[in-house]
Amino acid sequence: MVAIIGGMPIQFKNLIQFYKQEYLAAGFPESEMQIAIHSHTFVSDDQNVIDGYF
8 A cells, every 4th residue: 555645646656666576576476466545635526616725
């Protein structure tokens, strides 16, 4: 689980690639590898809320 508390998910690509490399180097099967991210987001149908946030 990668916690993204700031920034864009693409910024963590190298971290995920490193994790995958080390996971496979440790002898674990790629078919069992699980990667997830946790990040904050805001959702609204109200355009005023959306505009006010940014």
